[in-house]
Amino acid sequence: MKNWRMKDIVVMAALAVVFGIVYLLFLPVNVVMMGLIGPIGTDIIFGVWFLVSIVAAYIIQKPGVALVSETIAGVVEVLIGSSVGPIVILSAVVQGLGAEAAFALTRYRSYHVLVLMGAGIGAAITSFIWGYFRGGFVALDPSYVVLMLVVRIISGAVISGLIGKAISEALAKTGTLTSFPLGKTYRQRKAG
Amino acid sequence: MTQALLEVDQLTVTFEEESTPTLDDLSFTVQEGESILLLGPSGSGKSTLTYCLNGLYPKELDGKMSGSIYFAGSKIEDFKSGKINLEVGTVFQDPETQFCMLTVEDEIAFGLENKKISPDLMESEIDRVLSLVGLQHRKKDQIHTLSGGQKQKLALAAVLALEPRLLILDEPTANLDPAASKDLVETIRHLKEEQEITLLIIEHNIDYWLPIINRTMLLDQDGSLFFDGDLSEAVNMYDEELQQRGIWLPEAALLAKQAQLPKPWPLTIDLLPPDLQFQTKTSEVLQKKEQIIQVENAVFRNKEKVLLDIPALTIKHGEFLAITGKNGSGKTLLSRQITGLLKPTAGDIEVLGKKLRRWKTNELYQQIGYVFQNPEHQFLTDSVWNEIAFGQAVNADEIQRVLEDIQLAAQADKHPFTLSQGQKRRLSVSTMLVQKPQLLVLDEPTFGQDSHTTEVLMDLIWRHHQRGCTIVMITHDMELVDRFASRVLIVDQGRIVADDQPAGIWKRKDLSDYGLSLPAKEAYNKRTQEDSLYASY
Amino acid sequence: MHHINPSIKAGTVTIAAIVIAFLFDPLALLLYIGWTIAVTLLFGKVQIKKYLLYLLPFTLFAVGMLVSTLLFAKTPENPSITQQFLLWELPRETVQDALALAIRVFSYSTLSLLFVLTTDKVAFILSLIQQCRVSPKLAYGILAGYRFLPLLKDELTTIRSAHLIRGAKTKTSRFSRYKQYTIPLLASAIRKAERTAIAMESKGFTGERDRTFYRTYNTSWTDWIFAAVMLGAIALCIIVSKSFQ
Numbered sequence: 001m002k003n004w005r006m007k008d009i010v011v012m013a014a015l016a017v018v019f020g021i022v023y024l025l026f027l028p029v030n031v032v033m034m035g036l037i038g039p040i041g042t043d044i045i046f047g048v049w050f051l052v053s054i055v056a057a058y059i060i061q062k063p064g065v066a067l068v069s070e071t072i073a074g075v076v077e078v079l080i081g082s083s084v085g086p087i088v089i090l091s092a093v094v095q096g097l098g099a100e101a102a103f104a105l106t107r108y109r110s111y112h113v114l115v116l117m118g119a120g121i122g123a124a125i126t127s128f129i130w131g132y133f134r135g136g137f138v139a140l141d142p143s144y145v146v147l148m149l150v151v152r153i154i155s156g157a158v159i160s161g162l163i164g165k166a167i168s169e170a171l172a173k174t175g176t177l178t179s180f181p182l183g184k185t186y187r188q189r190k191a192g
Numbered sequence: 193m194t195q196a197l198l199e200v201d202q203l204t205v206t207f208e209e210e211s212t213p214t215l216d217d218l219s220f221t222v223q224e225g226e227s228i229l230l231l232g233p234s235g236s237g238k239s240t241l242t243y244c245l246n247g248l249y250p251k252e253l254d255g256k257m258s259g260s261i262y263f264a265g266s267k268i269e270d271f272k273s274g275k276i277n278l279e280v281g282t283v284f285q286d287p288e289t290q291f292c293m294l295t296v297e298d299e300i301a302f303g304l305e306n307k308k309i310s311p312d313l314m315e316s317e318i319d320r321v322l323s324l325v326g327l328q329h330r331k332k333d334q335i336h337t338l339s340g341g342q343k344q345k346l347a348l349a350a351v352l353a354l355e356p357r358l359l360i361l362d363e364p365t366a367n368l369d370p371a372a373s374k375d376l377v378e379t380i381r382h383l384k385e386e387q388e389i390t391l392l393i394i395e396h397n398i399d400y401w402l403p404i405i406n407r408t409m410l411l412d413q414d415g416s417l418f419f420d421g422d423l424s425e426a427v428n429m430y431d432e433e434l435q436q437r438g439i440w441l442p443e444a445a446l447l448a449k450q451a452q453l454p455k456p457w458p459l460t461i462d463l464l465p466p467d468l469q470f471q472t473k474t475s476e477v478l479q480k481k482e483q484i485i486q487v488e489n490a491v492f493r494n495k496e497k498v499l500l501d502i503p504a505l506t507i508k509h510g511e512f513l514a515i516t517g518k519n520g521s522g523k524t525l526l527s528r529q530i531t532g533l534l535k536p537t538a539g540d541i542e543v544l545g546k547k548l549r550r551w552k553t554n555e556l557y558q559q560i561g562y563v564f565q566n567p568e569h570q571f572l573t574d575s576v577w578n579e580i581a582f583g584q585a586v587n588a589d590e591i592q593r594v595l596e597d598i599q600l601a602a603q604a605d606k607h608p609f610t611l612s613q614g615q616k617r618r619l620s621v622s623t624m625l626v627q628k629p630q631l632l633v634l635d636e637p638t639f640g641q642d643s644h645t646t647e648v649l650m651d652l653i654w655r656h657h658q659r660g661c662t663i664v665m666i667t668h669d670m671e672l673v674d675r676f677a678s679r680v681l682i683v684d685q686g687r688i689v690a691d692d693q694p695a696g697i698w699k700r701k702d703l704s705d706y707g708l709s710l711p712a713k714e715a716y717n718k719r720t721q722e723d724s725l726y727a728s729y
Numbered sequence: 730m731h732h733i734n735p736s737i738k739a740g741t742v743t744i745a746a747i748v749i750a751f752l753f754d755p756l757a758l759l760l761y762i763g764w765t766i767a768v769t770l771l772f773g774k775v776q777i778k779k780y781l782l783y784l785l786p787f788t789l790f791a792v793g794m795l796v797s798t799l800l801f802a803k804t805p806e807n808p809s810i811t812q813q814f815l816l817w818e819l820p821r822e823t824v825q826d827a828l829a830l831a832i833r834v835f836s837y838s839t840l841s842l843l844f845v846l847t848t849d850k851v852a853f854i855l856s857l858i859q860q861c862r863v864s865p866k867l868a869y870g871i872l873a874g875y876r877f878l879p880l881l882k883d884e885l886t887t888i889r890s891a892h893l894i895r896g897a898k899t900k901t902s903r904f905s906r907y908k909q910y911t912i913p914l915l916a917s918a919i920r921k922a923e924r925t926a927i928a929m930e931s932k933g934f935t936g937e938r939d940r941t942f943y944r945t946y947n948t949s950w951t952d953w954i955f956a957a958v959m960l961g962a963i964a965l966c967i968i969v970s971k972s973f974q
Contacts, residue, residue, distance in 0.1 A: 005252065006936060007926035009866055013874020014922035017881060018915050031789070038797035072871055079850045079875045085841025086739035087746045134750045136833060139826035141803040167911065173574055174609035176916040178209065179254055179923070187209055246931050274935035282931045288880055289924035292873035294851055301943030302869075306933035314943050336879055347928075354933060533890045554899040562894045568917070569884070569891040572901070572909050583896050609916060623895065 016073035019052040043152040047159025050123040053099040054164035061181040070096030098126030117161030124156030198222040203259035216416040227391040232411030233437035238394045242362045247276035281356030285363035287343035321349040341372030361393045369519045369668045371707030428456045438642030443712035466720045490539035500686040512663045514677035518707035522686040523666045561629035567620035571608040614645030633664045674711040730773035734952040735853040736860040741956040742844045757970035758832045765839040773847040787838030795831035856946040866936030873925045
């Protein structure tokens with residue numbers, strides 16, 4: 001964290017706030033889905049949770065960003081007060097670790113779309129393991145549990161990976177990222 | 193000779209993405225106790241200079257920086273991290289983004305903690321700086337409950353707590369209305385009397401700062417310094433250049449210019465000679481009879497609080513209506529009500545003879561347009577061209593013509609967000625005008641814009657008005673009201689307190705109660721009348 | 730309750746939640762829920778009405794959990810042993826699992842509310858720096874970002890209106906509208922963040938640990954007693970529950 005700039009951190013917090021708002025917009029959808037098709041309904045849009053991690057990592061491109069941004073998002077959830085209390089920070093750390101692992105595997109050299117999707121999948125897996133113990137999935141039908149995992153992985157890959165990439169690149173186009181690696185890559189590509 | 197407080201020597205900054213320098217070979221010195229006004233057009237590198245002086249660059253700079261800056265004899269880069277910021281304090285322009293704590297006292301404590309002041313001394317220090325800016329009664333309050341002007345005062349107090357020797361004010365009034373701006377300047381003037389402090393004021397509005405400054409520097413578009421000396425000399429020598437670069441001349445100088453007085457022009461209205469004659473507005477639009485907006489007993493409440501209460505209001509076809517009043521008085525709220533963007537809690541609003549709730553949204557918004565304060569909020573696409581083309585059945589030739597009209601043809605492929613402030617503003621107004629609405633509502637369209645953009649915008653709006661478009665414009669700018677409006681509403685605490693033609697409004701004695709002041713011409717007339725009154729005694 | 734050190738309170742609540750994750754005894758959980766609610770209301774000086782209001786969404790969530798577990802439960806080992814549950818005849822194991830799960834979700838909620846309703850947010854962050862050695866750079870950065878919440882909420886409302894005026898509702902799909910809201914909001918948030926970071930550094934903030942504090946947070950023996958009592962109560966609830974069975 002020594003080589004992080006102050007603005008890297010405030011930007012992560014600001015992203016966490018925006019995605020916090022987006023998440024609140026999704027909350028009713030979440031409840032309806034849960035009511036219709038059970039806990040798997042939450043898994044369909046679970047990728048929304050990891051968006052902040054993937055977007056921040058893709059924009060800032062420094063080791064640790066995926067983990068820390070997700071953790072910050074957890075803290076912000078606690079500050080917003082509408083959430084599950086301090087435990088959510090721990091859940092966020094677990095998710096962040098999953099996403100961070102994908103970036104670490106490439107030694108932070110590649111932010112290819114497959115890596116971004118991998119980060120979404122990583123977060124899906126770690127969060128699922130965590131949820132398995134916390135949420136007591138043991139009590140559910142094993143085939144249903146497997147289906148939940150598959151749905152969550154797809155959600156992580158598509159919502160956080162693909163949509164996260166699209167959001168970050170749309171942002172780069174607005175010229176707001178000029179002092180971040182993604183903005184610089186975008187500019188070079190445009191110039192070259 | 194005493195040592196200069198600040199010495200800038202051949203400072204050049206070039207950003208990575210730019211081919212030409214943003215600051216070009218800048219050299220100047222600042223002596224302790226001076227109050228300097230730094231004027232420059234947008235894009236002349238004023239903010240870049242701020243970042244250089246408070247040590248943020250070259251650390252955060254993506255680009256090259258050469259030359260040197262000495263503060264009290266030592267090179268800025270030799271200061272330990274964070275130390276130069278205790279010597280050079282900065283107040284920035286955006287009141288919303290200068291704080292990291294939630295309450296007033298905590299925010300000031302934040303700086304004191306950075307300075308590693310002992311906690312026992314903090315309380316008294318917080319009280320001291322709050323009373324310097326007149327905010328002692330808000331000590332325990334949440335920052336978000338402060339007005340824009342109060343936030344800027346808090347930003348000032350937080351910086352003063354660090355006891356800097358040089359205070360940089362980077363367009364501190366850019367987001368404030370005239371009343372709050374004057375109040376802030378008065379606070380700073382008072383502060384100068386209380387303690388020895390050196391000021392570097394970066395601004396594009398000269399008038400406010402006249403009572404304070406004793407030296408002026410002019411930056412050119414290319415980031416080079418082209419004048420350093422007395423303000424009166426700057427205005428008289430470079431009036432053309434300043435106007436071309438979009439910098440607002442002092443009102444008095446503008447009047448003198450209009451009246452074709454020989455130079456030197458004075459900087460304040462008091463110093464203008466008597467008996468100047470000005471052209472008065474003659475272009476009155478034919479008032480058709482039909483009404484476009486009709487409000488009856490509209491009330492808007494948030495919980496129990498009445499935010500807007502309009503017993504009756506009629507707006508007719510062909511009017512150019514200006515809505516003015518203090519910030520937070522309900523101007524924007526009123527404009528949102530008459531356009532159906534916010535439903536009234538009670539009462540009826542008719543648009544074009546049909547009740548608002550009977551309109552289909554898409555049909556209504558083909559008839560009326562609304563230009564929001566922040567142009568970015570209104571952009572939907574990712575290029576300038578597409579913004580104009582969006583949803584309109586217009587052909588390529590017409591789009592091209594519109595873009596040329598607003599001087600954006602060269603930017604057609606750019607993302608709207610990457611335009612300059614003035615360009616964004618022109619684009620957002622244009623996206624509304626291509627829909628050819630019958631009524632166009634504009635929320636402070638010229639706010640914070642330079643004189644050049646203001647002229648282009650008003651010209652655009654005026655031309656559409658001449659073609660029959662009814663205009664409702666929220667503004668604080670009394671010069672514009674005087675020049676363009678056919679009717680003025682003053683809103684205060686959610687009520688319309690005045691509804692008259694401009695000439696009638698200028699006769700009122702209570703304008704200052706609503707945060708308003710007379711336009712320069714009227715102020716001049718009033719003064720000369722008073723003078724002749726004295727003379728006749 | 731408001732005077733308990735926020736970090737210790739957060740830690741206690743978190744540990745309690747983890748311990749509960751391995752507890753499948755519905756009665757013990759119910760006892761602990763009662764205990765948590767009692768502590769919150771009695772020592773936290775929280776109004777019952779306010780408390781119930783906050784608890785409502787969590788209750789709905791717990792009910793949802795109950796229903797879905799009943800529907801998607803694993804095949805019980807002894808399907809023949811059944812139990813009357815409201816109107817249905819269901820395998821006892823399934824009912825027990827589902828009830829335990831719902832009660833567990835509910836007990837998380839009461840623990841969360843214990844923290845949320847009795848803790849000042851800024852105090853929590855500052856205490857994280859002072860007690861948990863969280864980097865000031867991170868902690869103040871979070872606070873700075875958190876300040877944008879009301880601003881960005883307002884901005885979202887404005888963007889919606891501004892797009893409505895331009896006819897976005899009839900001319901674009903729902904999905905691209907989400908994008909049209911999100912991108913300007915993010916762009917604005919990032920610019921705000923950059924400016925705020927600059928303003929913070931301009932006040933001499935370096936992110937170093939070496940700084941003084943206007944508000945100091947200490948830990949005292951009462952904090953540790955609180956932690957011990959809250960965690961000890963879990964064991965007590967288990968014992969009491971066992972003695973009933």
